[in-house]
Amino acid sequence: MYECRKRNATGRIHMKKQQNDSNNHTPLEFLEFFAGGGLARLGLGKNWRCAFANDFSPKKAMAYRENFGGAPELVTPTLSASFRDASVNTAVPASS
Numbered sequence: 719m720y721e722c723r724k725r726n727a728t729g730r731i732h733m734k735k736q737q738n739d740s741n742n743h744t745p746l747e748f749l750e751f752f753a754g755g756g757l758a759r760l761g762l763g764k765n766w767r768c769a770f771a772n773d774f775s776p777k778k779a780m781a782y783r784e785n786f787g788g789a790p791e792l793v794t795p796t797l798s799a800s801f802r803d804a805s806v807n808t809a810v811p812a813s814s
Contacts, residue, residue, distance in 0.1 A: 748762060749771070751772055753771040753779075
């Protein structure tokens with residue numbers, strides 16, 4: 719993280735890198751849609767906190783929970799039976 723400093727006489731802005739104080743550091747938050755096994759979370763690292771994750775696949779949700787100790791932020795919606803079992807009518811009507 720960088721802290722913005724005042725402009726100097728030439729108009730340039732001076733930036734100062736802030737020290738990463740682990741006692742006072744608030745992790746950045748992100749949302750992980752269609753999380754799968756959590757690769758985005760792994761890629762971002764420990765300086766980020768997942769505030770919400772979701773996936774429709776029970777197998778992927780299980781992998782996510784195994785990777786991240788239960789993962790209470792993970793939401794796995796249940797599809798209704800009428801939606802899940804709906805068949806798509808692909809028949810073409812006969813021409814007259």
